Amino acid sequence: MSSYFSLACLAQIESAYGVEEGITQLGKASTSMTFTASTSSTKDIPPGRVCVWNFPLEIAFKSTNAYGWPQIVFNVYGLDSFGRDVIRGYGSLRLPLCSGQYEKYVPTFIPVASVPLNGFIAYLAGRLPEFLDSRFIVKNEGREVTRVKSQGTVKVKLNIITKDLENFGYINK
Amino acid sequence: MAEVHIIGSITGASGFPSANLSCKWSMVAGEEWTLLEGSIKGHTQVDLPVDARFSVWSHPIDVHYSTKSIKGWPKLQFQIFHQDRFGRNELYGYGFIHVPTTPGMHELECMTWKPLASNSNKLWEFFLGASSQLRDTDVIHNGADRFRLVTATMGKVHLELGIILRNFSNYGISMN
Numbered sequence: 334m335s336s337y338f339s340l341a342c343l344a345q346i347e348s349a350y351g352v353e354e355g356i357t358q359l360g361k362a363s364t365s366m367t368f369t370a371s372t373s374s375t376k377d378i379p380p381g382r383v384c385v386w387n388f389p390l391e392i393a394f395k396s397t398n399a400y401g402w403p404q405i406v407f408n409v410y411g412l413d414s415f416g417r418d419v420i421r422g423y424g425s426l427r428l429p430l431c432s433g434q435y436e437k438y439v440p441t442f443i444p445v446a447s448v449p450l451n452g453f454i455a456y457l458a459g460r461l462p463e464f465l466d467s468r469f470i471v472k473n474e475g476r477e478v479t480r481v482k483s484q485g486t487v488k489v490k491l492n493i494i495t496k497d498l499e500n501f502g503y504i505n506k
Numbered sequence: 507m508a509e510v511h512i513i514g515s516i517t518g519a520s521g522f523p524s525a526n527l528s529c530k531w532s533m534v535a536g537e538e539w540t541l542l543e544g545s546i547k548g549h550t551q552v553d554l555p556v557d558a559r560f561s562v563w564s565h566p567i568d569v570h571y572s573t574k575s576i577k578g579w580p581k582l583q584f585q586i587f588h589q590d591r592f593g594r595n596e597l598y599g600y601g602f603i604h605v606p607t608t609p610g611m612h613e614l615e616c617m618t619w620k621p622l623a624s625n626s627n628k629l630w631e632f633f634l635g636a637s638s639q640l641r642d643t644d645v646i647h648n649g650a651d652r653f654r655l656v657t658a659t660m661g662k663v664h665l666e667l668g669i670i671l672r673n674f675s676n677y678g679i680s681m682n
Contacts, residue, residue, distance in 0.1 A: 399511040399670045400543045400570045425564050427515050430668035431610050440518070440562040445554060471566055477528065477549030480589075483518075483562035484555075502673045506610045 351392030359412075360384045370488050390491075399503065403428050404471045407487050409441055417459035422485045425471045428493065431506040435491045442483040507572045508674045509542070512580065512605055514612075514667035516550060516565040519586060521661030522598055527561045528552040529663065530585040533569060533605075534647055536578010544569040552589045567667070576679065580605040583646045584663050586618055597637045599660035602647040606669055614665040619657040 362384045370383045394403055409422040422441025429435050444462045446452030455461050464470065498505055512533075519527050532547035550563040571580065586599040599618030606612045623631055623638040631637050645651055674680075 398570075399513065400568060402511075402513045402568065402668075404566065425515075425566065427513065427566065427666070427668070429611050430513060430670055440560070440564065442551075442553060442562050442564075470564070473545050473548040473566060473568075476551045476565060477530075479551040480554060481551050481562075482554045482556060483560075484557075498670075502676070503670050504609045504672070504674070505668075505670045 348392055348394055353392065355388070355390075357386040357388045360386055370486075390489075397501070399430075402430065405439075405489070406467055406471055407439060407441060408467050409485065409487065413459060415459060419459060419461045420463050422487070423464065423467065423470050424487050426489060429491065430495075432494045433492075435493065437489045437491065439487040439489060440483055441485050441487060442481040445480045445482050447480070507574055508677060508679070509672035510571045510573065510580070510605075511670040511672075512567060512569045512571070512667060513670065514567050514665060516563050516567065516584075517664040517666055518553070518560055518562045518564070519661055519663050520560045522561075522586070522588070523660075524588060525555050525558040525561050526552060526589045527598060528587050528589065528595070529563060529565070530587065531565075531567075531582060533580050533582050535571060535573075535580040536575065538575040539571050539573045539578060539580065542570040542572050579607060581647050582616070582665070583643070584616060584618065585643070585646075586660065586663065597639050600640065600643075600646045601663060603665070606667065609669045609671050611666070611668045614667060616663040616665065618660040618663060620660050622656045622658050 362382045368383050390405075405426045405428065407422070407424040407426075408420065409424070410418050411421040413419045420443055422443055424439040424441035426437055426439045444464060446455055446462050452462075469475070495505060516529060516531060519529065529550045530548075531550070535541075544567075546569055548565065550565040553561040553563060555561050567582075569580075581602050581604050583602040584600065585597065586601075587595040588598040589595050597620060599620050601616040601618035603614055603616045606614070621638045621640060627638055640646070642651075645655070
């Protein structure tokens with residue numbers, strides 16, 4: 334599995350430092366059935382079939398308005414049985430609003446073909462249904478017409494620091 | 507005026523009799539509240555999950571209100587629909603939660619219920635997939651008019667909301 338991530342901001346928030354997009358390596362899943370992504374305190378993820386990316390994220394944002402707070406978009410790709418790159422999941426995560434350390438499990442999903450026949454043709458052609466714009470999943474509009482199948486989870490560890498919010502009258506904790 | 511940011515997402519749903527769920531959500535607030543930015547209603551995707559215990563919506567919420575009063579603090583109301591294999595949407599639950607007043611990150615759960623049909627309507631429901639619905643959706647978040655309503659308990663909606671408040675201390679309101 335490999336993953337393409339991008340940080341999406343929908344309003345006047347802009348990045349002050351760091352890259353907003355990146356592609357991880359193609360990691361093959363662990364063959365050990367006891368290796369697990371979850372720590373002892375979380376029991377969400379069953380052991381086995383874990384794929385490690387260990388990919389660094391480092392970014393700073395600045396804004397005068399909290400509206401449009403950044404989200405991370407994950408597009409997970411994998412190889413199918415013929416070695417072709419196909420989409421395995423889309424996921425989005427809203428960055429936490431207050432400083433601290435967070436461990437987040439982001440559920441991912443793929444769009445389902447509108448007609449079963451289309452799904453079968455897509456499988457043969459190795460072109461599974463995809464969203465035209467991957468940022469579609471961080472927006473509210475137009476979601477009601479999509480049908481998805483949720484599968485898999487992306488694990489993210491985040492350390493968040495906020496600065497000078499109080500100076501503008503904001504309280505976030 | 508004091509401002510409130512409600513930023514987060516509707517994570518998904520669990521505990522419903524079957525999966526293939528979608529959610530129609532909207533936010534209601536009192537008269538003194540003005541919406542500055544963001545949308546206060548929407549409809550999530552339909553999820554056909556591999557693991558039927560949890561339907562994933564990861565639907566974003568980002569709302570910016572300004573207010574003159576604490577009265578009518580925003581509420582989120584939900585209508586859950588189940589999509590059957592013919593593509594028909596059947597009502598699966600109603601629910602509401604108050605948006606937290608404490609700033610910071612919150613993990614929330616909203617319990618849901620649905621109106622029970624009379625016996626003759628149940629037959630109708632079974633064959634036509636048309637379930638009994640409320641005529642007036644205000645009952646979802648109003649306590650006044652629920653007398654004689656018979657309901658069935660449905661599942662939970664999961665949310666993650668972050669609250670940022672602005673200028674509340676200028677009006678003598680302490681929020682932590």
